[in-house]
Amino acid sequence: MDYQIKRGDTLSALARRFDTTVAALARANHIENPNLIRAGARLHIVGRDQFADRPRPHPTRDDAFTEGARAQERNSGGKVQKPPVIWKPSPNESSREGADIDTVVLHHTASNNTAADLATLRSPSAQVSAHYLIGRDGKIYQLVKDGRKAWHAGVSALRGDSSPSVNARSIGIEITNAGDGKTPFTEAQYRALEQLVPWLMKTYKVPMQNLVGHKDVALPRGRKIDPAANFDFGRIRAAVRRAT
Numbered sequence: 205m206d207y208q209i210k211r212g213d214t215l216s217a218l219a220r221r222f223d224t225t226v227a228a229l230a231r232a233n234h235i236e237n238p239n240l241i242r243a244g245a246r247l248h249i250v251g252r253d254q255f256a257d258r259p260r261p262h263p264t265r266d267d268a269f270t271e272g273a274r275a276q277e278r279n280s281g282g283k284v285q286k287p288p289v290i291w292k293p294s295p296n297e298s299s300r301e302g303a304d305i306d307t308v309v310l311h312h313t314a315s316n317n318t319a320a321d322l323a324t325l326r327s328p329s330a331q332v333s334a335h336y337l338i339g340r341d342g343k344i345y346q347l348v349k350d351g352r353k354a355w356h357a358g359v360s361a362l363r364g365d366s367s368p369s370v371n372a373r374s375i376g377i378e379i380t381n382a383g384d385g386k387t388p389f390t391e392a393q394y395r396a397l398e399q400l401v402p403w404l405m406k407t408y409k410v411p412m413q414n415l416v417g418h419k420d421v422a423l424p425r426g427r428k429i430d431p432a433a434n435f436d437f438g439r440i441r442a443a444v445r446r447a448t
């Protein structure tokens with residue numbers, strides 16, 4: 205995606221707007237001095253957090269993980285309870301900079317290995333994260349507090365709107381799945397999502413049209429295909445309707 209620089213734009217403001225970094229924009233556009241950008245010039249927008257695009261680091265031993273389930277946010281979704289989560293904090297998060305949560309984005313991880321997915325989403329060098337990861341066995345890991353911004357959507361827009369960025373306004377949920385369209389999403393994963401997604405939607409008053417897949421928001425169109433076509437979105441929407 206390209207953007208035409210306007211008078212008054214700064215690279216740091218554009219990086220915030222497109223949810224990327226000054227360094228990534230400078231590198232992609234061969235900008236030597238980030239303080240000198242020219243109105244009218246075209247800027248190629250690249251993300252820092254394009255999950256499936258980057259080589260995966262080898263899974264690290266997981267003895268650094270703290271054990272024990274701990275829900276970070278108290279239930280506020282009325283009758284719908286927040287399901288138990290296992291807290292595995294990721295350093296890859298930042299402030300929402302004032303944006304309210306009004307969107308839920310579902311992803312597949314492009315892997316069938318939950319331990320490797322956890323390692324990636326918690327690796328400082330990977331620069332990616334999500335609020336939640338749903339393991340193959342249906343366990344729900346929480347990596348970023350709901351009130352903070354996770355780095356899962358990259359350069360994206362919700363129905364054309366990129367300000368606030370999709371990351372700033374959304375909760376991101378990664379589902380461990382190879383994403384080849386053939387690997388089934390497990391029954392345990394659907395059951396976990398049928399609890400977690402309605403709770404999030406009620407708690408943050410997310411409208412149904414803002415329950416989306418990464419492929420629905422990623423720019424340029426076609427950059428992402430997740431969640432894969434064999435994911436039963438209708439089953440999750442039905443659970444949300446039952447809960448409201």
Ligand SMILES: [Zn+2]
Pocket residue numbers: 255310311312356418428430
């Ligand atoms: Zn994704």
